[in-house]
Amino acid sequence: MTEPTTAAAFATRPDTAPVDRPGADPADRPGEGTDESAGAARGSGRRGSPRWWRRPWVGPLAVVSLAFLAFSLPPYLSLDPSLSRVPPVEGFAAYYPLLVAHILFGTVAMVACGLQVWPWFRRRHPVAHRIIGRVYVLGGVLPAGVLGLVIGAVSPFGPVARVSNVILAALWLAFTVAGFRMARQRRFVDHRRWMIRSFALTMSIITNRIWGGIAAVILIPQLDTSFGGSDVALTQAISGLATWLGWTTSLLAAEWWLERGEAAKRRRRTSPAARRTTPA
Ligand code: HEM
Numbered sequence: 290m291t292e293p294t295t296a297a298a299f300a301t302r303p304d305t306a307p308v309d310r311p312g313a314d315p316a317d318r319p320g321e322g323t324d325e326s327a328g329a330a331r332g333s334g335r336r337g338s339p340r341w342w343r344r345p346w347v348g349p350l351a352v353v354s355l356a357f358l359a360f361s362l363p364p365y366l367s368l369d370p371s372l373s374r375v376p377p378v379e380g381f382a383a384y385y386p387l388l389v390a391h392i393l394f395g396t397v398a399m400v401a402c403g404l405q406v407w408p409w410f411r412r413r414h415p416v417a418h419r420i421i422g423r424v425y426v427l428g429g430v431l432p433a434g435v436l437g438l439v440i441g442a443v444s445p446f447g448p449v450a451r452v453s454n455v456i457l458a459a460l461w462l463a464f465t466v467a468g469f470r471m472a473r474q475r476r477f478v479d480h481r482r483w484m485i486r487s488f489a490l491t492m493s494i495i496t497n498r499i500w501g502g503i504a505a506v507i508l509i510p511q512l513d514t515s516f517g518g519s520d521v522a523l524t525q526a527i528s529g530l531a532t533w534l535g536w537t538t539s540l541l542a543a544e545w546w547l548e549r550g551e552a553a554k555r556r557r558r559t560s561p562a563a564r565r566t567t568p569a
Contacts (some may be wrong), residue, residue: 310497327554329386353495354492357494366390376444387436394432394436395429395433397428398429399494401421401425405418409437422469426466430465433466437458437461441454443444447525453529456534457532460536461490465483466471482547485546486540488537493535496536496538497535497536500535500538501527504526516554
């Protein structure tokens with residue numbers, strides 16, 4: 290494959306139009322032409338090379354992702370079902386191996402995704418961006434998402450969690466495939482938008498755990514009142530809240546982030562200065 294398939298490939302080739310159609314907007318390069326990149330470029334004095342402090346989320350994101358993996362992976366790397374934090378599903382012997390496979394592919398997706406959204410890495414290593422992009426899709430999200438669909442549909446945490454898991458897995462697969470196809474078609478504005486949504490869902494496994502902790506703190510004292518002393522009802526309520534809130538809030542945050550960039554672009558286009566310089 291000699292043709293670049295992601296915008297990053299163009300980041301070092303400014304003479305190459307990033308989309309097929311004529312008059313392509315510079316915003317068709319991911320991270321460029323956006324409010325974020327404009328601010329960053331102003332901060333650096335050099336377009337496309339923002340100062341690290343303009344990206345204050347990169348470091349915390351890496352720390353949180355690595356902390357999540359360091360906490361979540363070890364019990365499953367032992368391949369000992371008795372160490373699993375998820376109870377077994379009766380009558381489904383393949384559940385545990387599928388869960389472990391899901392976790393391993395999910396780890397690939399999370400690590401790859403962290404690198405892909407790091408603007409400095411995208412700009413400095415466009416070839417790696419292309420390769421890791423394929424690893425993210427083909428070696429991470431696709432297998433982890435299909436396995437998530439299967440184990441999600443039979444989740445031992447009850448019907449509310451099952452419905453959430455299946456919808457989340459389906460959206461994760463759909464957004465990621467859409468983002469991949471957009472890159473292949475060199476439609477980089479759309480590629481960026483779908484991959485930001487895909488990223489939000491990948492990382493939603495972390496917000497899931499945060500919501501689970503909050504729900505546990507609030508609901509455990511209500512075991513005997515709201516849940517009639519039933520541990521099963523309490524566990525299902527905590528899991529159901531965690532999984533629904535985990536991905537819906539992440540996705541809302543992603544939509545807000547995207548809309549924020551669009552609104553800034555609209556403001557720039559309609560500002561008096563822009564109108565003065567636009568020929569009639
Ligand atoms: C975004 C789509 C995802 C879906 C739909 C999904 C689905 C599931 C399901 C159904 C389970 C079994 C527990 C349950 O029934 O609730 C599970 C467990 C697990 N998943 Fe995922 N998952 C996703 C993403 C990820 C990612 C990106 C990772 C990163 C490593 C991951 C790591 C884990 C871990 C570690 C467990 C075991 C539970 C624990 O020990 O806390 N998942 N997932």
